[in-house]
Amino acid sequence: MRPYTLPLVYTLAAVAGLVMALLYDEGVGDALGLVLVALPLWPLLRAAVALRRAR
Amino acid sequence: MSPALTRRLLSLHRWCGLIVSLNVALFAVTGALLIFHEEIDAALGAVPATSHGTSISLARAVEVARASRPDHQALYVFTDPEEFPGAILVGMAKGSSKLQDSKPVTIDAPKGEVLEKVDFDDSFSGVVFRLHAQLLMGPAGSLLVGAIGLALLISLVSGAVLYGPMMKRFAFGMLRRDRHVRTLFADVHKLVGAATFGWNLVVVGTGVFLSLGSTLLQYYTMTELAALSAPYRGQAAVADFATLDDAVASAERASGGRRWSLVALPGSDFASPRHYAVLLHGHEGLDQRMLTMGLVDAKDPTQVDHRTFPWYLRALLVSEPLHFGDYGGMPLKLLWLAFTLATLVLTASGVWVTVATRHERALRRRSEPVDTSAAEAAE
Numbered sequence: 001m002r003p004y005t006l007p008l009v010y011t012l013a014a015v016a017g018l019v020m021a022l023l024y025d026e027g028v029g030d031a032l033g034l035v036l037v038a039l040p041l042w043p044l045l046r047a048a049v050a051l052r053r054a055r
Numbered sequence: 056m057s058p059a060l061t062r063r064l065l066s067l068h069r070w071c072g073l074i075v076s077l078n079v080a081l082f083a084v085t086g087a088l089l090i091f092h093e094e095i096d097a098a099l100g101a102v103p104a105t106s107h108g109t110s111i112s113l114a115r116a117v118e119v120a121r122a123s124r125p126d127h128q129a130l131y132v133f134t135d136p137e138e139f140p141g142a143i144l145v146g147m148a149k150g151s152s153k154l155q156d157s158k159p160v161t162i163d164a165p166k167g168e169v170l171e172k173v174d175f176d177d178s179f180s181g182v183v184f185r186l187h188a189q190l191l192m193g194p195a196g197s198l199l200v201g202a203i204g205l206a207l208l209i210s211l212v213s214g215a216v217l218y219g220p221m222m223k224r225f226a227f228g229m230l231r232r233d234r235h236v237r238t239l240f241a242d243v244h245k246l247v248g249a250a251t252f253g254w255n256l257v258v259v260g261t262g263v264f265l266s267l268g269s270t271l272l273q274y275y276t277m278t279e280l281a282a283l284s285a286p287y288r289g290q291a292a293v294a295d296f297a298t299l300d301d302a303v304a305s306a307e308r309a310s311g312g313r314r315w316s317l318v319a320l321p322g323s324d325f326a327s328p329r330h331y332a333v334l335l336h337g338h339e340g341l342d343q344r345m346l347t348m349g350l351v352d353a354k355d356p357t358q359v360d361h362r363t364f365p366w367y368l369r370a371l372l373v374s375e376p377l378h379f380g381d382y383g384g385m386p387l388k389l390l391w392l393a394f395t396l397a398t399l400v401l402t403a404s405g406v407w408v409t410v411a412t413r414h415e416r417a418l419r420r421r422s423e424p425v426d427t428s429a430a431e432a433a434e
Contacts, residue, residue, distance in 0.1 A: 003222035007215075007249035014253030021383045022376060025339045034386050040250040041393055043228050047246055054232055 010040035056220050064213045069409045071210035072402070078203045079402045082262075085187035087395045090380055090388050092180040093138065101178040105141030108165030113143065113318070114299040115167060120145035120160040123169045130157045130323040132299070134316065141165060153324045155194070155269060194269055201266030208259050214248050221245070237411040244404040247397050254394045255401075261374035271367050276324050279365065283350065284327030292322030293329060293353040301356040306333035306349030309359040313337055313347065321353050329353055344372050344382070 017036025024030040056064075088095065096102050111119075117129050127147035131154055134143055143164045146157035161173040175181050182191075189196030222245065230242045303315045313335035319325035326332040333349040336342070352358035363369070376382040380391035 003219045003225075003227070006227040007218065007252060010250050011253035011256070014251075015257060018254070018257055018377060021387060022344075022373075023340050025343075030383065034383060034390065037254070037387070037390050040253065041390070041397070043250050044247060044397055047228060047230055047243070051230065051232075 006043075010043070013037075013039040056216075061217065061220055064217050068210055068213040068217060069405075071206045071213070072405050073409055075203050075206045075210070076402050076406045079207060080399060082187060082200075082203075083395050083399045083402070085183050086379075087392055088183050089180070089187060090391050090395070092183070096178065096180050099179055101173075101175075101180065103139055103142045103161045103163070103170050103173045105139075105163045105170070106165045107141065110141070110143070110164035111162075111167040112300045113303060114296050116143040116162050116164070117145055117296050117299065117320070119162055119167055119169060120147055123160060123171075124149075128152070128322065129296070129320055130154055131320060131325070132318045133159065142170070152322055154319065188265070197266045197269060201263050204259055204263035204266060208256075208263060211248075211252065211255055211259060215252055218245060218249055237408060237415070240404045240411070241408045244401060244408055247401045247404065251394055251397045251401065255398060257377055258380075258394075261378040264371065264374045265378055268371055271371055272325075275365065275368055280325065280327070280332075284330070287327050287329045290328050294322070296320060296353070298353055298356045299331065302331045302351035302353065303333055305356050305359045306331075306335060306351050306361070309349055309361045310335045310347060316346070326350075331356075341373070344376055345369060346372055 013036045017033045017039070020029055020033030021037065022033075024033060113132050117132060121127075121129055124147045127149045128151075129145055130148050130152065131146040132143060133146065139161075141164050143162045144159040145162060146154060146159050148157035151157070159175060161170045161175075162168065163170055176185075185191050188200060190199060192199065227249070228246050230246070231238050299318065299320075303318060307313060307315055315333050316336050317334040319332040319334075321328055321330060323332075327350070329352060331349075331351045331353055333351055334346045335349060336344070336346055347361065347363050350360040350362070364372070380387055383390075
């Protein structure tokens with residue numbers, strides 16, 4: 001996998017999610033927007049857990 | 056990418072990041088507080104406690120505000136049923152026609168009385184907002200905040216460009232715990248930077264644009280609005296606002312059912328001497344943020360000119376929710392908080408790595424043996 005692949009996926013997910021949540025007040029569009037915004041936090045959460053376990 | 060370009064970009068990334076690091080920390084903390092300003096205001100009792108019942112007319116609200124500040128001029132009327140239910144805010148200024156110079160007088164709409172204890176500017180959220188948007192330095196502070204945001208944007212983009220060449224041999228999310236602590240912090244910095252790049256790009260980019268907000272509004276009043284009010288230049292501004300409620304109703308009808316949120320009164324810098332400028336918003340989604348304007352003749356409120364704002368003001372209107380994250384309820388607020396905390400980690404780890412690298416280099420330079428051969432040859 002190229003170094004930019006995952007960062008690009010997370011960047012596009014965050015930007016698309018922010019715009020979707022702005023376009024839709026409720027329903028599937030709003031929920032999907034929030035999930036997309038939250039997606040980039042997943043690797044951070046995994047890293048935080050891994051660091052905590054290592055301590 | 057050539058090694059020389061990589062070195063230059065790395066230097067740009069480090070210096071821009073280092074210079075703005077303290078400000079970024081301040082913006083992150085104040086931004087995190089502003090995400091929850093509604094909850095904080097409610098807890099601190101900064102929300103006006105109004106009574107229930109039928110509201111007085113807007114014209115009457117202006118009369119009440121004028122009576123409470125006889126030496127001031129009424130410049131606008133504002134309402135927000137969600138944030139300030141039962142309240143009408145009348146912007147009053149002394150010796151100025153500029154909306155930004157005015158202070159709101161809050162009126163209990165059912166009772167028709169001024170709520171003297173409410174002061175939005177000096178409330179906790181008001182001070183935090185001025186610290187975040189202007190560093191407590193007024194309009195000049197906005198431009199300084201914009202410059203800081205621009206430096207941060209340069210640091211973010213240069214970091215993203217450098218990420219590829221630096222991570223060529225490594226997997227995404229790799230944290231080397233078995234090495235020097237600086238290596239671990241550098242890995243954390245790269246991971247957090249890569250994961251939050253999209254959010255940071257949107258929030259910092261919109262923040263830079265918002266810092267130009269008052270300048271763009273001034274440009275609009277000096278160009279398009281000035282052209283609209285040119286036929287009435289030199290005329291005394293309409294001072295009797297008895298037609299205000301009819302004007303709002305006409306503007307709402309002409310806009311196809313949009314709701315009013317603010318009326319700039321004749322004589323203010325956002326309206327002509329003869330017209331009310333009624334700002335209207337839609338009902339849901341982006342339309343709720345995208346204001347339009349109904350220019351209503353104050354002497355004949357059936358005459359309405361409904362128009363949209365130019366692209367730069369529409370971009371400004373979209374930038375606000377995208378910067379503050381106040382459009383998706385509590386779930387989005389919590390996500391905003393998580394990204395803000397991640398940005399704090401990004402800043403702190405970046406500063407740590409830069410300082411530690413310079414410190415190590417200095418130590419290495421000091422421990423290197425001094426070449427004395429040249430001096431000896433001279434002797």
